[in-house]
Amino acid sequence: MFGSDSIYMPSKSRKKKLRIGWFTFTCSEDSSIILLELFNEHYFEWKEKIEFAHCKMIKSKNDQTGLDVAFIEGAISTDTEKKKLLEIRKNAKKLVAVGACACTGMPSSQRNNFDDKAKEEITPFLKQHGLWGKVLTVKDVVPIDDSVPGCPMDGKMFVSLLDRYFVDFGIVN
Ligand code: SF4
Numbered sequence: 001m002f003g004s005d006s007i008y009m010p011s012k013s014r015k016k017k018l019r020i021g022w023f024t025f026t027c028s029e030d031s032s033i034i035l036l037e038l039f040n041e042h043y044f045e046w047k048e049k050i051e052f053a054h055c056k057m058i059k060s061k062n063d064q065t066g067l068d069v070a071f072i073e074g075a076i077s078t079d080t081e082k083k084k085l086l087e088i089r090k091n092a093k094k095l096v097a098v099g100a101c102a103c104t105g106m107p108s109s110q111r112n113n114f115d116d117k118a119k120e121e122i123t124p125f126l127k128q129h130g131l132w133g134k135v136l137t138v139k140d141v142v143p144i145d146d147s148v149p150g151c152p153m154d155g156k157m158f159v160s161l162l163d164r165y166f167v168d169f170g171i172v173n
Pocket of ligand 1 (some may be wrong): 027028029030031074100102103106108150152
């Protein structure tokens, strides 16, 4: 599917593409799977309209600078994730939370609702792995422009949002 003529390579026939990044934080990465499934239907269209500047599931060399849109999957649960998200926000004109974990924190933020006993029991593990006791949503950390709800994300809503951005960024009329 992703040969030399892959979806993220610049096209010679079209000057302007929507430069996007896909980023995954604390979650089970199922919205990533939905995105891959959507390629089955949209590959040839998106190949002409999208530059996947950062998308680690389909390419090894990634660049998160100068993004039109950053899509954020997953909740935020460590200092490292927070720092990375702040950096992405600086580099993206639009930032979109995708999937329930990014939009609401749940289910990745289950431990926020643990009782005191359970919280005490997991404390050593949190410390060991540098994890926060309280997991945050994406919008708890940075301003967001849009969101795609669902667990995993709603594929139709994701495609509709992309279509809107194609217009907003002058990729299509
Ligand atoms: S929103 Fe749901 S499907 Fe997506 S990563 Fe979180 S738990 Fe998994």
